[in-house]
Amino acid sequence: MFSIIQSMWLTFLHMFHKRETIQYPEEKIKLPARWRGRIVLTRDPDGGERCVGCYLCAAACPVDCISLQATEDEYGRRYPEFFRINFSRCIFCGYCEEACPTYAIQLIPDFEMCEYNRQNLVYEKADLLVNGQGKYPGYNYYKVAGLAIKGKGKGQGENEEQPVDVKSLIP
Amino acid sequence: MATLYIDNQPYEVTSGNNLLETCLTLGFDLPYFCWHPAMGSVGACRQCAIKVYKDENDKKGKLVMSCMEPVTNNQRISITDAEAKEFREEIIGWLMTNHPHDCAVCDEGGSCHLQDMTVMTGHSYRKFRYKKRTHINQNLGPFINHEMNRCIQCYRCVRFYNDYAGGKDFDVFASRNNVYFGRHEDGVLENEFSGNLSEVCPTGVFTDKTLKQHYTRKWDLTMAPSVCQHCSLGCNTIAGERYGSLRMIANRYHGEVNGYFICDRGRFGYEFVNAPDRVRQPVLNGKTVGRDEIMEEIKKRLKESKVIGIGSPRASIQSNFALKALVGKNNFYHGVSENEHDMAELAIQILKEGPARTPSLKEVESADAIFIMGEDLTNSSPMLALAVRQAVRVKPMKEVIQANIPDWHDYAAREFVQEKKGPLYSATIHGTKLDDIAAQTHYAAPDEIARLGFAVAHRIDSSVPDVENYPDELKKLADTIAEGLKKAERPVVISGLSSESESVMKAAANVAWALNKSNKNTGLVLTMLECNSLGLAMMGGGKLDGAFNAILHSHADTAIIMENDLYRHGSTATVDKFLKMCRQIIVLDHTPNPTMSKAHVIIPAGTFAESDGTLVNNEGRAQRFFQVYEATDVIQESWRWLLNMGVNAGNERMSHWKNFEDITKAISDEEPMLKGVETITPPATYRVAGQRIPREPHRYSGRTAMNAHLNVSEPKPPEDPDSSLSYTMEGYRGLAPSSMIPYFWSPGWNSVQSVNKYQQEVAGHLRGGDPGLRLIEANKNTEPNYFMSVPEFFQPIAGHFWVVWTHHIYGSDELSNKSASVSQRVPKPYVMINPKDAEELKLTEGQLLSFEVLKDVYELPVRINNTIPAGLAAMPYALEGMPATGLPEWGIIKSVDRK
Structure with a gap:
């Protein structure tokens, strides 16, 4: 008997505590920047696509919900010809972001992706690509990679010597 | 056999092999770069260091390069020794100082020997703080992509391209850490085996350019064991698919047939499968x-x-x-x-009823004398040409062994051998790419080649009829060839269908059978025209x-x-x-x-x-x-x-x-x-x-x-009613039976180098035996039933050409022609004639010659070739607009256009 009254009293006291419940969707929760929500593809500081189509995100994905095809522009810069994420399979584990060597794929604090039709959860590149650098501003993969692209010849990357003159006789 | 103690565990191993291959055969993981099972050791990369101990009391030991040390009995070595491990990690650290931060955009990634070895040694952070050297790349043609920054200077590429495959337009330039592997200038890599650079290179300097057009990582391919369709040798391949199109062909090791390499026609000819004009509907x-x-x-x-x-x-x-x-x-x-039909039947009859056995490609590699009759092997059966190229080293290698140099000690062996070559006799219609290694070459009309064959056979066994009225110089040639073949332990005679002359094939059979009387190791290889002709x-x-x-x-x-x-x-x-x-x-x-x-x-x-x-x-x-x-x-x-x-x-x-x-x-x-x-x-x-x-x-x-854009509900994966391979990633991960290895992979070995784990011993047979079944075995003990009719000598006719075939590796095969990359290498139609004939007709290179053959008139630019005999004209077999049947035949010269 006493314990019942004690429980009711405790419950009663909770009426004066700070409310944890949020009036979603009128009121939105503020999520930390590293919260693992919707996946986006970001761009490097020059505005070029960061994704180089290396397939590592797809390989890391435990539910195999990422598929893409790498292709190249006329100067040798790689980008995905198509990039598809099936969010009806995605478990938001973030392994793809972890695997990404170019900071292209990022999980952002947005989870409002519900659909009545499951087919609408299949996102193509146009749905994924954003006009920003996301969480890692300033990183430009091609500046540190050895590959030449438009606007960056051999030896013009960071920490690179000028190309070797093979015909030089100087020791 | 010898006993080898590895980390104090005794193993029974073959003595004489080097320690590296012995360790790999035993299943140990030991990193290496410059050593290649088909090319031997040079000790250039210093990656395979291990400890060798004097005896069981020696606790200190000394570091040696395992690829350079032969196994001796009761030898004690250590792979796991801390100092050896540290040495290996340091070495890879140095090799990586200039290696770019490229893996994400590198085609080798995921099947990269350098990645595997880096992980294996444990090297993970770059200590070198200075700048990376860079190189300008070259455009090497439609097959191979060049990205020189990635090079780790293991020298495998030049060793394969120049030493193994006989290429002449590729080399190493400059010095110290500037060394550069490429051509003297941009241009197409001319060698027919250039595609193997993509497998030989331990990293991404040389990669498959056709794969780059529709790039897919190795782990994303659906792969199955396949057999090459582009000539009659039947090299084993791995074919990989992604998103409904065929993405690449790789070599599938076969201990008896293709070994570690395939030719470029086989590797790059696959694109016809993806051609947009394929028939897809009834x-x-x-x-x-x-x-x-x-x-x-x-x-x-x-x-x-x-x-x-x-x-x-x-x-x-x-x-x-x-x-x-x-x-x-x-x-x-x-x-x-009709001719092809008859010759194929003749070939079966020769191989089945005759006493000479037909050797596999691997056995040709160990032949110590070869007589080629009427075949331009580099163009008709490229891998056989590569085997012949190895065979000319067999005889000089015997001296190397006598001099106490192990055969795998590649650099020392090559220094010892210098330019010495075993006997290769080549009787062809015109010059071939194998002439540079041939001891004797003879260019003649098919019937003349057959006559030479009869003359040689007669000199080996007099029951073969001799050629009457044979010129003295040819008699001498026949003597030399007969002597050379008789002296050999394992002579091989090679002929085939590409000159479409029955008498050549019969003469080749005579030579082989005559040799077989005294030497049961004689081999007879007959090539066919297509992958399933036989x-x-x-x-x-x-x-x-x-x-x-x-x-x-x-x-x-x-x-x-x-x-x-x-x-x-x-x-x-x-x-x-x-x-x-x-x-x-x-x-x-x-x-x-x-x-x-x-x-x-x-x-x-x-x-x-x-x-x-x-x-x-x-x-x-x-x-x-x-x-x-x-x-x-x-x-x-x-x-x-x-x-x-x-x-x-x-x-x-x-x-x-x-x-x-x-x-x-x-x-x-x-x-x-x-x-x-x-x-x-x-x-x-x-x-x-x-x-x-x-x-x-x-x-x-x-x-x-992958199919979610069509329907988010995944379809049931297809089931294979015809084999025990599955179309999915589920299934048994261990060693598959040798005839159905869909791809080579082993934990820690993602590149093709993992094939070590599938072999009984390094570069030996596959575990469980090499796949395939030989359906024809020679009738060893039968008395040869020689072909007795010697063809008449060849007599040119004025105003006529005896028109014969010349084969092209790119162009003569029906299907590989349709491949976008191969089609860039197909030559324009032409007719090849002798300078004497050209002078008589007052023609210079490139001018048009019009002639009638097989009731059709062809007007073709002339190619003047010093090697083709006068009175003969060679037409490229089955090029666009060229015939593919009916030759050799007389052609009538119609007119000459000297514009």
Whole structure:
């Protein structure tokens, strides 16, 4: 008997505590920047696509919900010809972001992706690509990679010597 | 045998081998770069360091490069020694100082030996703080991509390209850490084996350019064991698919056939599978129709007409057999020209009834004297040329061994050998790429080559008739060749179909048989024209002319032509007439060709990538290729279409055949020469621990997304009724039976170097035996039944040319021609003549010569070649607009255009 009254009293006291419940969707929760929500593809500081189509995100994905095809522009810069994420399979584990060597794929604090039709959860590149650098501003993969692209010849990357003159006789 | 103590554990090993290959054979993981099982050791990379101890009391030991030390008895070594480990990690740290941060955009990533070895040694952080050196790349043509920044200076590329494959337009330049591997200037890599650089290079300096066009990581490919379709040697390949298109061909190690390498025709010829003009839907009188409709139509048509079937030397034995079963034994015709048909039968007769055994490619590599008769091997059977190139080293290598230098000690051996070469005698129509290693070359008309053969054979065994009125210099040549062959321990005679001269083949048989009398190790290699020429010939059936006559004389009115462009096997006029006379032409094929354009019914057959089948190579080895991926649309194997037709038409026998295995069993039962073909792979019910062998690696990605744009609910994965391979990534991950290895992979070994784990010993046979079944064995103890008729000497006729074939690695093969990369290397049609003839006709290089041959007039630019004998003219076999049958024949000179 006493314990019942004690429980009711405790419950009663909770009426004066700070409310944890949020009036979603009128009121939105503020999520930390590293919260693992919707996946986006970001761009490097020059505005070029960061994704180089290396397939590592797809390989890391435990539910195999990422598929893409790498292709190249006329100067040798790689980008995905198509990039598809099936969010009806995605478990938001973030392994793809972890695997990404170019900071292209990022999980952002947005989870409002519900659909009545499951087919609408299949996102193509146009749905994924954003006009920003996301969480890692300033990183430009091609500046540190050895590959030449438009606007960056051999030896013009960071920490690179000028190309070797093979015909030089100087020791 | 010797006892070797590795980390105090005793192992029984072969003495004389180097420690590295011994450790790898025993299953240890030891990193290496410059050593290659086919090319030996040079000790350039210092990566394979281990500790060697003096005796069991020696605790200190000394560091040695395991690839440079031979195994000795009771030797004590340590792989796991801390100092050795640290040394290896440091070495890779140094190798990586200049290696760019490229893996994400590098085609080698995921199948990279450098990645594997870096992980294996434990090197993970770059300590070197300075700048990376960079290099300008070269454009090396349509096959190979060059990214020189990635180089770690292991020298494997030059060693393969120059030393192993005999290339001349590639080298190493500059010095110290500036060394540069490439050509002296941008340009196409000319060697026929350049594609192997992509497998030989341990990192991404040389990669497959065709794969780059539709790049896919190795782990994302659906792969299956396949057999090359582009010549008669039957090299084993791995074919990989992604998103419904074939992405690459890689070498599949076979201890007896291709070893570690394949030629560029085989590696890059696959793109015809993805050609946009492929036939993908049935066509009825020019209109695309559905599957049911076409089956109904065919049923109707077959019922009311008399049908003949024309098979194909490039279709599997299953497809040919199904056609034979559908139309009946007497209405089945080989789709090859009369000469090709007769020569294939002759080849079987020679190999089966004669005493000389036909060796495998691997055995050719160990021949110590070779006589080539009438074959331009580099162009007709490229891998055989590569084997011959290794064989000329066999004899000088004996001296190397005598000098106490182990044969795997590559640099020392080459220094010792210098330019010495074993005897290679080459009698060809004109100069070939093997001439640079030949001891004697002789250029002559096919009949003259045959005469030389008879003369040589007579000098070995006098019961072969001698050539009468033979000039003295040729007598001397014949003496030299006969002497050289007689002295050899393992002589090999090579001839084949590409000069289309029966007398050459007969003379080659005579030489081999004569040699075989005294030396049972004599080998005789006969090359064929297409991948299943021999298999078709072993099956029995009428000649193509018989098929033509059947229609012309109204014994039949409908022809089913399977995977065959008749214009490659009959003259234009005859085939035109034949096709016109056919009331109905039903064509099963995958790639458009002139025959198909005349068909009333076109049925989309699968290419090798969409089919299961068995091919018989020139050695008589039956080898199975597996379907790589489930074909889209209604495409299916020719034999399956024919089975469907047969069942539809109420063919009692065919209604019992449900799948590949049933039909293969039927072949084994009904075709005496093909007995046993069903045993070359395990049955479709074969399972390991209840599981199939997966075609996809365990890292395969994108299964739930690749088709999600079509339908978010994934379809059920296709099931394979024909083999125990699965189309998914689920299944048994251990060692697959050797005949059905879909890809090479082992934990920690993602690159092709993992093949070590699949071999009984390094560079030896595959575990479980090399796949395939030799169907032809020589009748060893029989007395040779020599061919006795010596051909007449060749006499040029004024105003005429004796027009012969010249083969091209790129261009002479029907299917690889359609590949975008290979088609860039196909030469323009020309006619090759001797400078003397050119002078007589007042022609210079490139001017047009018009001549009539096979009732057609050809006007072709002239190529003047010093090696082709006067009175002969060579036409490229089966190039665009060129004939592919009927030669050699006299051609009449019509006119000369000196513009």
